[in-house]
Each structure stands twice: as C-alpha cells, then as structure tokens.
Amino acid sequence: xxxxLAFHGLLPEPEKAALVSAVPYDVVNTEEAAALAEGNPLSxxxxxxxxxxxxxxxxxxxxxxxxxxxxxxxxxxxxxxxxLDEGKHLYIYQLEMDxxxxxxxxxxxxxxxxxxxxxxxxxxxxxxxxxxxxxHVMTLRSHTGPAFFTYRxxxxxxxxxxxxxxxxxxxxFTAPDGIRHTLWRVNESQSExxxxxxxxxxxxxxxxxxxxxxxxxxxxxxxxAPANQNHTGLEDxxxxxxxxxxxxxxxxxxxxxxxxxxxxxxxxxxxxKLSEKFEISAxxxxxxxxxxxxxxxxxxxxxxxxxxxxxxxxxxIGSLDVSYLQEFVLAPMLNIADPRTxxxxxxxxxxxxxxxxxxxxxxxxxxxAFSMPAVTVDQLMAIADAGxxxxxxxxxxxxxxxxxxxxxxx
Numbered sequence: 416x417x418x419x420l421a422f423h424g425l426l427p428e429p430e431k432a433a434l435v436s437a438v439p440y441d442v443v444n445t446e447e448a449a450a451l452a453e454g455n456p457l458s459x460x461x462x463x464x465x466x467x468x469x470x471x472x473x474x475x476x477x478x479x480x481x482x483x484x485x486x487x488x489x490x491x492x493x494x495x496x497x498x499l500d501e502g503k504h505l506y507i508y509q510l511e512m513d514x515x516x517x518x519x520x521x522x523x524x525x526x527x528x529x530x531x532x533x534x535x536x537x538x539x540x541x542x543x544x545x546x547x548x549x550x551h552v553m554t555l556r557s558h559t560g561p562a563f564f565t566y567r568x569x570x571x572x573x574x575x576x577x578x579x580x581x582x583x584x585x586x587x588f589t590a591p592d593g594i595r596h597t598l599w600r601v602n603e604s605q606s607e608x609x610x611x612x613x614x615x616x617x618x619x620x621x622x623x624x625x626x627x628x629x630x631x632x633x634x635x636x637x638x639x640a641p642a643n644q645n646h647t648g649l650e651d652x653x654x655x656x657x658x659x660x661x662x663x664x665x666x667x668x669x670x671x672x673x674x675x676x677x678x679x680x681x682x683x684x685x686x687x688k689l690s691e692k693f694e695i696s697a698x699x700x701x702x703x704x705x706x707x708x709x710x711x712x713x714x715x716x717x718x719x720x721x722x723x724x725x726x727x728x729x730x731x732i733g734s735l736d737v738s739y740l741q742e743f744v745l746a747p748m749l750n751i752a753d754p755r756t757x758x759x760x761x762x763x764x765x766x767x768x769x770x771x772x773x774x775x776x777x778x779x780x781x782x783x784a785f786s787m788p789a790v791t792v793d794q795l796m797a798i799a800d801a802g803x804x805x806x807x808x809x810x811x812x813x814x815x816x817x818x819x820x821x822x823x824x825x
C-alpha cells in the first residue's frame with residue numbers, strides 16, 4: 416500500500432500566499448517568468464526560475480544559477496516569511512477553474528516506493544531535466560514544486576477530506592489566471608488518520624504530472640543516504656512533496672500537434688495519401704471529442720479522419736490516437752520519426768484551443784494542424800499498470816498546481 420505521510424510544511428504567511436505562489440517552473444520560459452514576477456519580489460519564480468534576476472542569456476545550468484536560487488529561497492524565507500510548521504501535517508489543496516473543482520491532499524510521498532513501482536509512471540524522463548531538478552532540490556534542501564498524483568477513488572478518503580473542507584481555510588485566493596486556490600492545514604491527529612487511510616485504501620499512486628520531479632526525488636534520496644551513517648530510510652530526504660487527487664475529479668485536456676511541412680507533398684496529395692488509412696470527411700467542428708478520430712486543419716478547412724483499421728487491435732498504447740497518428744501519419748508520411756527530437760513538429764496544449772491551431776497554420780509557419788482527442792484517466796492508469804510508456808506530449812492537465820504554497824524541507 417502507498418505511503419503518504421504528514422510532514423513539517425514550509426508555508427508563507429496567509430496574507431502573503433497569493434504573492435508568493437507561482438506557476439510551475441516548467442510551464443513558462445525565462446521571458447514569461449520574468450514578466451509574471453515583475454514588480455513582485457515575493458514571487459516564487461525568483462526561486463524556481465532564478466535566471467530572471469541574472470544577466471540575460473546566462474547558461475541555465477551554470478553553478479551561479481543554482482546559487483542564485485538558494486539565495487532567493489533564503490531571502491523569501493526571511494521576508495515573506497516562509498515558516499516551518501512545528502507539527503507534522505497533511506494539507507488539503509482545492510483548485511477551481513471554470514466552476515470545476517478538484518480537491519487533493521498534499522503529503523510526503525516515498526522515493527523508495529517510486530523506485531519500487533508503487534508510484535507508477537507513464538512517461539520517459541530526460542537525463543538533463545532530471546539533473547537540473549536534482550541539483551535544484553539538493554541546493555535548496557527542499558522540494559518546492561509538488562508532483563501531481565492521482566489514485567482510484569476511496570469513499571473513506573473522500574469523506575474525511577470533505578469534512579475537513581468545512582472548516583475555515585488557511586489560504587483562499589484567486590490567481591491572476593482566474594484559478595482559485597484554497598488550502599487547509601489538517602490537524603496532527605486527523606493527519607495521522609488520513610495517512611492511515613491512504614495506506615489501507617490506496618494500493619498505488621499514478622503520476623499524472625511531475626515525472627521529472629519524482630525522478631529527481633528518487634535521485635536525491637539516493638545521494639543523501641551515503642552521507643548519513645545512521646540512515647534508516649525514514650529521514651525527510653527519503654520523501655518528497657506531492658498532491659494526490661482522486662481520479663474521478665480529474666480532467667485531461669488534449670495535446671495537439673502542428674507540423675511545419677507536408678514532406679514535399681501538395682495538400683491534395685497529402686489528403687489522398689491520408690485517405691488510404693482513414694475515412695476523410697468535412698466538418699465544421701474543430702474539436703476531436705472521442706477516441707477513434709482526430710481532426711486536421713489544412714488550407715483553411717477542418718476535416719475529420721476516422722481510422723479504417725481496428726484501433727482496439729493495436730493494444731493499450733497503439734490504440735491511443737496520438738500513437739496511431741504517429742505510426743500511420745507523422746512517421747511514414749511526414750518524416751517525423753521521433754517527435755521528441757524533430758524540429759518539424761510542435762505541441763500545443765489543449766488549453767489554447769483550436770483557434771490557436773488555425774492561427775499557426777494561417778500564419779504560413781505550419782502546413783497542417785492536428786486536433787486530438789484527450790487521453791482519459793482510465794487510459795492513463797491502464798498504461799501505467801501495464802508498465803508501458805505513453806508517446807511524448809500525450810496529456811495536458813489543467814489547472815496547474817502552484818509552487819510556493821507548501822514546501823518540503825529535508
């Protein structure tokens with residue numbers, strides 16, 4: 416069963432929470448982070464994207480960047496201030512976007528259980544990104560960005576969480592992007608009860624978002640253990656920050672694709688080639704609502720493509736729309752053998768809508784856009800259970816968790 420433990424959380428003063436909290440480091444580039452943090456010295460982006468306070472163009476992996484992160488973190492702890500809870504707590508974290516609410520529990524997840532597969536993954540991680548996150552965590556001696564977990568619903572956990580949410584929250588604010596963030600501190604006794612329910616009710620966690628954070632946490636634990644002659648496995652460095660949400664509350668948005676060229680084909684030739692494997696029909700609706708179809712935008716027109724083959728016969732991974740698009744369209748027709756490294760394809764989060772796809776193609780920078788159905792939470796779990804890996808850029812979770820509301824020191 417999965418461990419999900421109470422810990423000594425590091426939190427801002429309630430009246431400063433909105434100023435401190437920030438979008439995750441990996442959803443903004445340097446310029447976007449600088450714009451968001453401008454005029455706000457308490458923004459956690461000064462810690463998670465420290466280069467915004469350094470010479471433009473600096474190597475993001477230079478020693479001085481990590482030193483700057485540590486300096487900014489220490490300054491924020493002193494000036495916000497960020498205070499360490501005396502007791503060990505779990506925390507309830509609720510997000511509301513467009514009248515849809517999801518409520519999760521913030522706790523300390525086990526790095527050992529990540530290694531053992533009790534915390535299941537569905538994406539590959541990149542060594543360079545693991546290196547960066549591990550170094551950032553080790554320099555700060557703190558996990559400041561939570562991993563995003565999900566689990567199969569438990570009525571007992573749901574009931575306890577609902578009861579806790581009846582109390583006055585510690586934080587309650589609406590971020591500039593319109594997403595409401597509410598946080599409750601669970602008292603020590605109830606935290607123990609809730610941790611016990613996770614241990615008895617939740618056999619495994621699934622990483623929804625935060626694969627690199629989780630991998631970095633496992634590496635952090637491995638690096639810290641040899642330096643402690645009395646290592647027991649229960650030290651804080653063996654655990655990392657995560658938020659766990661019940662699966663039924665989650666909504667996955669699609670991850671769409673735009674491709675720069677048709678690999679020497681005309682638009683008519685491309686459609687003719689596509690029609691060998693897919694039924695092509697006109698459509699006025701740009702959204703792909705269900706598995707087993709995708710829409711594409713070319714020459715100012717949206718069209719629907721429905722496979723002529725049996726999708727279900729392709730297996731748990733092959734039956735994903737993004738998988739058979741890659742196998743039957745992107746690789747053989749458009750010469751995009753590896754979408755992780757190809758410079759001819761870009762990925763557009765579903766939050767931007769299909770108008771963004773039209774804009775990109777109409778600009779002339781891209782030849783065709785693909786509007787994809789969203790992967791379901793059930794599909795994500797089935798893939799993780801099978802020990803399989805999803806194609807890159809398959810899922811887009813929204814809303815995003817904020818950094819800086821609760822950190823986990825070690």
